[in-house]
Amino acid sequence: xxxxxxxxxxxxxxxxxxxxxxxxxxxxxxxxxxxxxxxxxxxxxxxxxxxxxxxxxxxxxxxxxxxxxxxxxxxxxxxxxxxxxxxxxxxxxxxxxxxxxxxxxxxxxxxxxxxxxxxxxxxxxxxxxxxxxxxxxxxxxxxxxxxxxxxxxxxxxxxxxxxxxxxxxxxxxxxxxxxxxxxxxxxxxxxxxxxxxxxxxxxxxxxxxxxxxxxxxxxxxxxxxxxxxxxxxxxxxxxxxxxxxxxxxxxxxxxxxxxxxxxxxxxxxxxxxxxxxxxxx
Amino acid sequence: xxxxxxxxxxxxxxxxxxxxxxxxxxxxxxxxxxxxxxxxxxxxxxxxxxxxxxxxxxxxxxxxxxxxxxxxxxxxxxxxxxxxxxxxxxxxxxxxxxxxxxxxxxxxxxxxxxxxxxxxxxxxxxxxxxxxxxxxxxxxxxxxxxxxxxxxxxxxxxxxxxxxxxxxxxxxxxxxxxxxxxxxxxxxxxxxxxxxxxxxxxxxxxxxxxxxxxxxx
Numbered sequence: 001x002x003x004x005x006x007x008x009x010x011x012x013x014x015x016x017x018x019x020x021x022x023x024x025x026x027x028x029x030x031x032x033x034x035x036x037x038x039x040x041x042x043x044x045x046x047x048x049x050x051x052x053x054x055x056x057x058x059x060x061x062x063x064x065x066x067x068x069x070x071x072x073x074x075x076x077x078x079x080x081x082x083x084x085x086x087x088x089x090x091x092x093x094x095x096x097x098x099x100x101x102x103x104x105x106x107x108x109x110x111x112x113x114x115x116x117x118x119x120x121x122x123x124x125x126x127x128x129x130x131x132x133x134x135x136x137x138x139x140x141x142x143x144x145x146x147x148x149x150x151x152x153x154x155x156x157x158x159x160x161x162x163x164x165x166x167x168x169x170x171x172x173x174x175x176x177x178x179x180x181x182x183x184x185x186x187x188x189x190x191x192x193x194x195x196x197x198x199x200x201x202x203x204x205x206x207x208x209x210x211x212x213x214x215x216x217x218x219x220x221x222x223x224x225x226x227x228x229x230x231x232x233x234x235x236x237x238x239x240x241x242x243x244x245x246x247x248x249x250x251x252x253x254x255x256x257x258x259x260x261x262x263x264x265x266x267x268x269x270x271x272x273x274x275x276x277x278x279x280x281x
Numbered sequence: 282x283x284x285x286x287x288x289x290x291x292x293x294x295x296x297x298x299x300x301x302x303x304x305x306x307x308x309x310x311x312x313x314x315x316x317x318x319x320x321x322x323x324x325x326x327x328x329x330x331x332x333x334x335x336x337x338x339x340x341x342x343x344x345x346x347x348x349x350x351x352x353x354x355x356x357x358x359x360x361x362x363x364x365x366x367x368x369x370x371x372x373x374x375x376x377x378x379x380x381x382x383x384x385x386x387x388x389x390x391x392x393x394x395x396x397x398x399x400x401x402x403x404x405x406x407x408x409x410x411x412x413x414x415x416x417x418x419x420x421x422x423x424x425x426x427x428x429x430x431x432x433x434x435x436x437x438x439x440x441x442x443x444x445x446x447x448x449x450x451x452x453x454x455x456x457x458x459x460x461x462x463x464x465x466x467x468x469x470x471x472x473x474x475x476x477x478x479x480x481x482x483x484x485x486x487x488x489x490x491x492x493x494x495x496x497x498x
Contacts, residue, residue: 109368113354125354125367235352239335252332252378256368 005271006172008067012194012206015088016057019043027198028066029274035062059208060088061194074140074170078178078190079210087209087218089225094205096236097275098173098197099244099267101205104232105175105193106167106259108148114231117151121160124149127256134266141169141266143259154189155216155224156182169263172272173197184212191225200275201242205229243277250277288397290404292450292462295411296390299324304348306339308454311396314383315339319346325359326394328381338380391450391462404435409448410467412474417485419492420457424449427488436464441480445473449481457492461485 007029014024014035023036032048045053045064053064058073078084094101104110109127111120130146146165166178166188173195178188190210195203207225245251246268253261267276293307293316304317306329313329315338323346329339331350340351347364349356354367355374361382363374384395386403390411393403417424425431428439428449436450450462463481465474 109353112367113351122354122367126370127368234340235336238337238340240330240337241335245335251334254333254366254369254372 004274006197006274008065008069009171009173009272010054010056010063010065010069010073011173012061012196012204013045013064014062015060015090015206016043016062017060017088019062026196026204028064029197030199031066033064035064059192059194060086061206061208074174076176076190076192076210078188081210083212084190084210085213085218085221087211087221087225089207089209089222089229092205092207092226092229092233093198094203094233094236095201095242096203096239097201097243098195098203099272099275100236100239100242101195101203101232102169102173102175102193103244103260103263104236105177106143106169106263107257108146108165109256110235111148111150114235115228118228119150119152120148121151129255130258132258132262134262138170141167141259141262143167143262146259154179154182154211154213155220156211156213158182167259169266172267172270172274173203181212183215187212189213197274203275241277243275246273246276246278288395288399290386290393290395290399291452292391292403293326293394293452293460294392295414295462296324296387296392297411298414299392302343304339304341304343306337307394308452308460309383309394309396310453311383313337313339314394315341315348316385316392316394317343317348319343319359321346323359324385324387324392326383326385327357327361330380331355332378332380391464406435406448406464408467409464410469412463412465412469413478413481414460414462415481415485416454417459417461417488418457419459419485419488421451421453421459423488423492424451424459424461424484426491427484436462439484441477441484444476444480445469447477447481 019037021037023034025034034046036044038044043055043057043062045055047053056063112122112125131144133142135142144166150163151160163180168176175193177191181187181189192208194206197203246264291309299318301318301322302320307314307316314326315329316326318324329337331338333355336350336352341349347356356365357380358364361379363378366374386393389406430437432451436448439447448464452460454460465477
């Protein structure tokens with residue numbers, strides 16, 4: 001199982017703000033790990049076999065890897081932009097493949113049915129054509145010019161608007177969403193999905209946000225995202241099979257699913273198969 | 282369960298437990314199904330998986346004469362063909378997009394689903410009317426032992442102590458669980474029905490004890 005190319009990637013393993021010297025016991029790709037603060041208040045991640053694992057702290061979270069990461073964690077330049085509020089949303093445990101959690105995040109067609117009257121509403125169900133590409137230089141999946149009518153796009157939105165989205169997949173279990181920012185039309189709000197693979201069919205989802213919103217209380221911002229992700233969980237825990245099928249034949253995509261098609265193709269090309277099902281069963 | 286060489290009928294639910302415009306999960310020996318009833322009252326059964334993204338259709342919703350998936354709203358006719366993909370309202374879904382369906386027969390207040398192609402009709406249940414369904418954490422063998430009788434084509438006829446004769450339809454659910462449909466003489470009084478309901482709950486406890494202790498054959 002550990003032949004998978006995903007072993008050398010970075011994964012979120014906890015919120016830095018919640019660490020203490022006592023440590024937090026969790027898991028990464030089936031291995032027990034412990035995340036703690038050391039005597040100098042630096043994050044330290046220890047594997048069940050006693051190894052000290054690679055660590056970095058970024059975007060509010062501690063990141064680690066069971067293997068040897070070949071490159072630094074992906075950049076989110078907006079995270080350092082002055083004036084943004086950085087929101088540690090917390091964790092939602094989902095009994096599904098980490099790859100299914102990411103694919104759901106890339107999907108807009110479910111908004112009217114799963115996030116009814118928040119991110120979508122009938123009869124506004126149509127998904128207009130958008131652009132999808134695998135950017136060779138960055139080696140990332142990008143979807144741009146994604147538009148969707150939303151009754152309440154954000155905590156700061158007062159009524160229905162057509163929201164524009166851009167999606168980015170810079171790592172196999174992470175996605176960054178850029179979304180119309182109601183108070184600042186020339187900027188994008190940033191909402192991320194960082195997924196910690198506990199096992200092939202179990203994950204901890206750590207959403208994180210960098211928003212232009214000086215008004216909404218932090219608790220409300222967190223509640224809004226948690227509501228959305230709990231609605232997604234009711235879907236993710238009831239998909240069959242639990243693992244993400246990478247071979248065609250098991251599921252039927254349409255034009256609205258082009259981001260997911262590109263994501264699956266990109267995973268397969270890189271042999272990112274932890275949480276994937278390769279042969280139709 | 283009535284079976285022949287080519288197929289069998291499974292009693293999946295009582296008619297009264299599936300109102301018009303609703304969907305529920307059910308099981309047959311061939312797997313999980315989404316059992317639903319259209320607005321006009323017709324019962325239908327399909328595989329419990331939307332072919333688009335694998336979501337369970339039993340979590341979906343019924344509108345008019347179609348069953349829709351809760352994930353993206355893809356809707357299906359009782360014959361299994363996809364009628365509508367809301368993300369592409371102008372698109373007529375191709376014939377190739379469909380869910381597997383099962384034949385459904387509803388008689389005497391019981392909904393039967395075919396596995397395979399049965400040559401006969403579900404067993405007639407004349408003179409009895411359905412009372413309720415309940416799930417036992419026990420296999421059919423443990424229930425038969427507890428009742429002191431074997432299930433036949435028309436179910437298990439059980440003479441309970443302090444109650445009238447009760448007929449039980451047993452549908453195995455896997456994992457040593459059994460769905461029990463309880464039927465009574467259709468002239469039963471209210472107090473007889475209450476007594477029968479309690480008797481079957483006692484039977485369930487006895488069967489579950491047998492199952493836990495491993496006494497059942």
